[in-house]
Structure formats: structure tokens, C-alpha cells
Amino acid sequence: MNAIIDIQGIYKKYKESEFFSVEDVNLQIKKGAFFGLLGPNGAGKTTLISLLCGLIKPTTGKILIEGKNYESFEKQIKQNIGVVPQEYALYPTLSAYENLLYFGSMYGLKGKELKKSIDYYLDYLGLKEHAHRSIQSFSGGMKRRVNLIAGILHNPSILFLDEPTVGVDLQSRLILVDLLKELHKKGTTIIYTSHHLHEVQELCETIAIIDKGKIFALGSSEELMEKTQTTNLEAAFLALTGVNLKEHE
Amino acid sequence: MTLRKEFLILFKDLGGLAVLFIMPVVLVIVVTLIQNNTYENITNQKMKVLVIDNDKEKVSQQVLDEITQSGSFEIIQSLDGVTQLDENRLQEEVIKGNYQLAIVIPPNLTSNIQKQIDNNVEQVLEAVVESSESSTAVESQSEQEVRLYFDPALQIAFREGIKSAIDKIVGRIENKFIYQAFAEQLDLPENSEFLEQKNLVVFNEIIPQEKELIVLPNAVQHNVPAWSLFAIFFIIVPFAMNLLKEKNQGTKVRLYTMPTNTFILWAGKIVTYLVICILQFYLILIVGRYVFPLIGLMPFMIGGQLLNLTILTLAVGLAAISIGVLFGTFAKTEEQSSPFGATFVVILAAVSGVWVPTFAMPIAMQYIAKLSPMNWGLEGYYTLLLRQGTLWQIKYEIILLLLFSSLMISIALWYDKKKRSL
Numbered sequence: 001m002n003a004i005i006d007i008q009g010i011y012k013k014y015k016e017s018e019f020f021s022v023e024d025v026n027l028q029i030k031k032g033a034f035f036g037l038l039g040p041n042g043a044g045k046t047t048l049i050s051l052l053c054g055l056i057k058p059t060t061g062k063i064l065i066e067g068k069n070y071e072s073f074e075k076q077i078k079q080n081i082g083v084v085p086q087e088y089a090l091y092p093t094l095s096a097y098e099n100l101l102y103f104g105s106m107y108g109l110k111g112k113e114l115k116k117s118i119d120y121y122l123d124y125l126g127l128k129e130h131a132h133r134s135i136q137s138f139s140g141g142m143k144r145r146v147n148l149i150a151g152i153l154h155n156p157s158i159l160f161l162d163e164p165t166v167g168v169d170l171q172s173r174l175i176l177v178d179l180l181k182e183l184h185k186k187g188t189t190i191i192y193t194s195h196h197l198h199e200v201q202e203l204c205e206t207i208a209i210i211d212k213g214k215i216f217a218l219g220s221s222e223e224l225m226e227k228t229q230t231t232n233l234e235a236a237f238l239a240l241t242g243v244n245l246k247e248h249e
Numbered sequence: 250m251t252l253r254k255e256f257l258i259l260f261k262d263l264g265g266l267a268v269l270f271i272m273p274v275v276l277v278i279v280v281t282l283i284q285n286n287t288y289e290n291i292t293n294q295k296m297k298v299l300v301i302d303n304d305k306e307k308v309s310q311q312v313l314d315e316i317t318q319s320g321s322f323e324i325i326q327s328l329d330g331v332t333q334l335d336e337n338r339l340q341e342e343v344i345k346g347n348y349q350l351a352i353v354i355p356p357n358l359t360s361n362i363q364k365q366i367d368n369n370v371e372q373v374l375e376a377v378v379e380s381s382e383s384s385t386a387v388e389s390q391s392e393q394e395v396r397l398y399f400d401p402a403l404q405i406a407f408r409e410g411i412k413s414a415i416d417k418i419v420g421r422i423e424n425k426f427i428y429q430a431f432a433e434q435l436d437l438p439e440n441s442e443f444l445e446q447k448n449l450v451v452f453n454e455i456i457p458q459e460k461e462l463i464v465l466p467n468a469v470q471h472n473v474p475a476w477s478l479f480a481i482f483f484i485i486v487p488f489a490m491n492l493l494k495e496k497n498q499g500t501k502v503r504l505y506t507m508p509t510n511t512f513i514l515w516a517g518k519i520v521t522y523l524v525i526c527i528l529q530f531y532l533i534l535i536v537g538r539y540v541f542p543l544i545g546l547m548p549f550m551i552g553g554q555l556l557n558l559t560i561l562t563l564a565v566g567l568a569a570i571s572i573g574v575l576f577g578t579f580a581k582t583e584e585q586s587s588p589f590g591a592t593f594v595v596i597l598a599a600v601s602g603v604w605v606p607t608f609a610m611p612i613a614m615q616y617i618a619k620l621s622p623m624n625w626g627l628e629g630y631y632t633l634l635l636r637q638g639t640l641w642q643i644k645y646e647i648i649l650l651l652l653f654s655s656l657m658i659s660i661a662l663w664y665d666k667k668k669r670s671l
Contacts, residue, residue: 078508087498094254103503106507
């Protein structure tokens with residue numbers, strides 16, 4: 001397999017924690033994949049994404065992004081990935097345009113190239129008219145859209161999305177999903193976590209179910225349903241992770 | 250771009266700007282006005298003094314005349330039409346704070362002093378002419394007690410100053426009586442020249458200056474650098490808040506996923522706030538130079554030291570920012586950082602000699618003051634502004650400030666890196 005992300009025997013234990021947040025994860029994600037990471041709250045999804053983005057280091061194990069590791073090629077890897085965190089991660093007093101100008105420049109974009117990219121995505125996501133309003137005056141859905149643009153301005157080859165549609169209205173979600181499909185069509189590898197199982201089922205070719213830091217199941221939504229003898233992804237998910245409340249972290 | 254972003258964030262926060270620029274100016278003006286007026290009160294303004302004169306003779310009259318002539322006091326001997334005040338009423342007025350000082354002159358003060366001086370002079374003269382066999386019995390007089398009632402709220406230094414002034418007046422009168430007694434005993438004419446007392450020792454106050462340009466120390470020259478320093482160090486609070494906001498908003502995490510050098514991110518912030526420090530300082534200098542004379546204060550004299558002051562202020566600003574870096578990195582919430590930062594600056598100012606000169610502090614505190622970056626800055630400013638020093642003369646202060654800044658920033662960066670690698 002032509003793996004763009006190669007995770008080899010990853011363990012992650014936080015200093016203050018008794019348990020591993022990520023335990024013995026081995027995973028290969030092929031180039032151009034739309035990969036879903038599903039799991040209950042505190043299952044280890046955000047920790048795994050943080051490891052893949054180079055925000056934290058694994059306790060043991062190896063992560064290769066496009067065949068490179070963070071120890072030696074941190075800058076090159078970070079130049080080619082885009083990250084959309086769960087929080088809005090924007091400067092609330094600055095306008096959408098000022099935020100994007102700044103974050104785009106952090107990827108080395110400048111001048112016309114940067115402005116063109118900002119204008120394109122603001123227009124795509126229906127924010128052009130609001131470009132010069134401060135973020136603090138935006139609705140949750142508008143903030144989510146700007147949050148996404150900040151992660152894709154530099155056309156990354158891999159895009160990490162940590163629950164990008166949480167807390168947004170249907171209209172905002174549809175437009176966000178539409179853009180993600182567009183990016184995928186253009187060849188961007190997308191690693192996606194969400195609680196919206198229908199969305200995951202619709203978008204992701206491969207899904208990993210993670211709980212208590214371990215990958216429980218891996219496959220397409222059809223394969224997962226077949227494995228659990230269920231008819232939809234939600235039922236498959238519950239069959240794999242159980243119906244009890246999950247509060248690990 | 251980081252600089253642009255930081256300036257945009259700062260200039261879009263009007264409340265924050267007011268704290269950064271208006272508050273220091275208000276602080277310097279208010280403190281200088283108060284300190285200047287306090288000084289003027291002591292020297293120029295008359296203090297009302299309640300007096301019960303139970304003597305009503307030559308000495309008490311002369312004491313009261315001299316007190317009046319000193320220009321610092323106004324004698325009050327009757328209240329609400331009552332001319333014969335009693336000591337209880339007098340005490341009551343002082344306790345209530347209506348008067349800060351009251352004097353009770355004992356009865357027969359003049360006659361007793363006169364008797365004592367006459368006896369003493371007579372004894373001295375008898376000893377001189379060696380006629381001890383004909384000496385008369387000396388009647389010893391007990392000490393005369395002039396009672397001074399002070400308002401308990403009056404500061405000790407001020408109280409001591411008043412006591413010293415009254416003591417000086419009484420001493421001069423006693424001397425005059427002694428001379429007069431000698432004159433009488435020796436049958437000298439009453440208008441002899443030596444009875445006109447002049448001080449034998451006079452004080453000439455000289456402030457040593459190395460350069461020809463003389464800048465006289467006054468409340469303005471002391472307060473402008475001291476309170477500018479205090480204001481500059483207050484940048485700890487907004488800087489730490491800025492870091493915490495980035496942490497809590499998630500923008501810091503986003504930035505760490507980007508290929509940017511962490512050094513550039515930090516440098517951008519530090520340079521922005523250094524510019525703010527310099528602007529704060531220049532604003533205070535401008536206010537000191539041009540606004541102070543408009544409100545009755547002396548103009549602040551830079552004395553040709555602008556470049557040296559700017560270099561020192563850069564070092565001071567960096568030290569202040571480095572503490573902000575440390576606080577912002579260690580603190581978890583804005584509620585932790587903000588009150589702690591503000592209290593820390595106030596304590597640092599107290600320890601460093603901004604409020605009370607370090608030489609007036611207990612020995613242990615003097616040693617602690619020497620460890621404070623605010624004290625290094627203050628010494629540097631005083632060397633440049635009051636002692637007309639050179640950049641070379643403040644090299645140790647600048648080196649210490651830079652070393653301190655490097656240490657604080659290094660600790661913060663180490664901690665930040667450690668937290669991320671957990």
C-alpha cells in the first residue's frame with residue numbers, strides 16, 4: 001500500500017495519567033484517503049491527531065508522514081499538513097481576513113498568492129461579505145468555516161480535522177462537507193474525527209474505531225456493519241464500543 | 250506578520266491601550282503632584298497650632314513670636330470665643346484631628362528659666378574669679394516641661410521635623426538669655442553686638458555634578474523615572490494575559506502545528522511589547538517635560554540623556570516582558586495570572602526603592618532590593634538623570650537586566666517545551 005501516514009506501534013501516556021491514552025496503534029493510511037476516526041469521548045482520538053500533527057511526542061513508537069519523521073523533518077512535514085482543531089483557534093478581536101492573512105503567512109504564503117487563496121475560500125464558504133468583521137461577532141457556524149479555511153489556505157497534502165462540524169447548523173455543515181469533498185477530489189488526504197456518524201459514513205472510505213486508546217476495528221463502513229451484523233454505522237459503532245457511558249478522560 | 254498581528258490585537262483593545270498608556274501617565278502626574286505638594290506643605294504652608302500659654306511672660310512670648318515668624322505655623326489661642334482654653338479641650342481637638350499640633354507652656358516658665366540661667370552664670374563667673382569662698386547657695390531648678398500634643402495620624406518624620414524646629418527656637422531663646430545674664434553680670438551695655446546672635450556654622454548644600462549641566466534633584470526628577478519604571482513593569486500583566494489567551498483560544502496549538510520557527514513567534518511578541526515600553530516611556534517624558542509646567546510642577550529635565558535613557562529603557566522593558574513570559578507560560582488561567590502579576594509588580598516596586606529609598610530600608614531588605622531588576626533600572630535612571638552619569642557608568646545595571654531577561658525567557662521556554670513533550 002502507498003501509505004502517506006505510517007503509524008508503527010505507537011504508545012502515548014501523559015505524565016499525570018495512569019493509563020495509556022493511545023496504546024499499541026499500528027495504522028497505515030493511503031495517499032488520497034478520506035479516513036474517519038471514530039470513538040466515544042475520551043477514547044484517544046484527539047491524542048492520536050495531536051501525535052500525527054507533531055504537537056506531542058509518542059512515549060514509544062514511530063510515526064512517518066510521507067516517509068519522514070518529526071525528529072528530523074519537522075518543518076517539512078508541517079509545511080505539508082493542515083490542521084483544523086476542535087477549538088475555534090482564531091484571534092477573536094481580529095477580522096476573518098486578518099486572521100487568515102496571519103495564519104497563511106505562517107505557512108510562507110504572501111502577497112497575491114495568499115490574498116487569492118483567502119478570497120477563494122471566503123467566497124466558497126459564503127463569508128466574503130463578512131471578511132472584515134471581527135471574529136467575535138461571528139456565529140458558531142461562521143467561526144467553524146473560518147477555522148477550516150485557516151487550515152487549508154496553503155493547499156496541504158494531508159488535512160487533519162478534529163470534529164470540524166461540531167455545534168454548527170445544518171447549512172454550515174453542508175457547505176463544510178461540500179468543501180471537504182472538493183478537497184478530497186483534488187487529492188488531499190483527509191483524517192477526520194466526528195461524532196456525526198452519518199457524515200462519517202457518507203464521507204469516509206476507511207474508518208477506524210478507537211476506544212480506550214486502542215483501535216478496535218478498521219475498515220469501510222460496509223465492512224464494519226458486516227463484521228458487527230448491523231445495518232448502519234451507528235449500530236456498528238455501539239456494537240463495537242458498548243452502550244455504557246464513556247468518560248475516560 | 251507576527252508584529253503586525255500583535256499590534257493589531259493591541260490597538261483593537263481600547264481598554265488595554267488605556268491601561269498601557271493613559272494609566273502610567275495618570276499615575277506619574279498624580280504621584281508627582283502629591284509628593285510635590287507634600288513637600289510644599291511642609292515648607293510653605295502654615296500649620297495651625299493650638300496654644301495654651303500659662304506663662305504669659307518674656308520667654309513664652311518670645312517662643313510664640315519666633316514660632317509665628319518662622320512662617321510655618323499659625324498660633325491659635327482661642328476657640329469658639331473661649332480665650333482661656335483648658336488642656337482637656339486642647340487634647341480633644343488634636344485627637345479629633347482638627348489640629349495636628351498643640352503646645353502647652355507651663356506657668357512661671359520665664360521666671361524659672363531666668364533663675365536657672367542667672368544661677369548658672371553666677372556660678373561660672375565666681376569660678377572664673379576664684380572667689381568660691383563667697384559663693385552663694387545655688388537653687389537648682391527642675392526641668393521645664395513644654396507639652397506638645399501631636400495628631401497620631403501625623404507621620405513620624407513630619408513630627409520629628411516640628412519638634413526639631415521648636416527645639417531650635419527654644420534653644421536660641423535660652424542662648425540669648427544666657428548672653429544677657431553674662432552682660433548684666435559684667436555690666437556690659439544691653440545693646441552689645443554679641444547679643445545679636447548669628448549662627449557660627451552655616452550649611453552650604455552642594456550637589457556634586459561631574460558635568461557642567463546641572464539638573465537639580467526634586468520631586469519631578471525623582472518621580473518621573475521611578476514611576477515610569479513602575480508603569481513599564483506593569484506590562485507583565487497584559488503580556489501574560491496575551492500568552493494565556495493564545496493558550497486558551499487554541500491559537501497557540503494551531504501555531505505549533507505550523508512550520509514557523511518558535512523563536513520568531515516569541516520574538517514577534519517581545520519586540521511588539523518592547524516598542525510599547527519605549528512608547529510608554531517617551532509619553533511619560535513628554536508629559537513630564539511639557540505638561541508638568543502647565544499644572545504647576547517643575548518641568549522634567551532630560552539633561553541630554555535621551556539616547557542613554559532609551560537604551561536603559563529597552564533593557565528594563567525586556568526584563569519586565571521576560572517576567573510576563575514566565576508568568577504567562579506557568580499560569581493556567583487568566584484569573585491566576587492577572588491578580589498575581591499586579592500584586593507582584595507592587596511588591597517589586599516596594600522592595601526596589603520606588604516608594605521608599607533603599608538606604609532607609611532595614612539591612613536585610615537592602616540586600617533583597619539589590620536582587621530586584623526594578624532596583625537595577627531605578628539605579629540606572631538615577632545615575633543618568635540625577636548624577637549625570639554615562640552609559641558606561643550603568644553598564645552593570647544593563648548587563649544584569651539582560652542576563653535576568655535571558656534567564657526568565659530560558660526558564661519559560663524550557664517549561665513550555667517540557668509541557669508539550671509530556
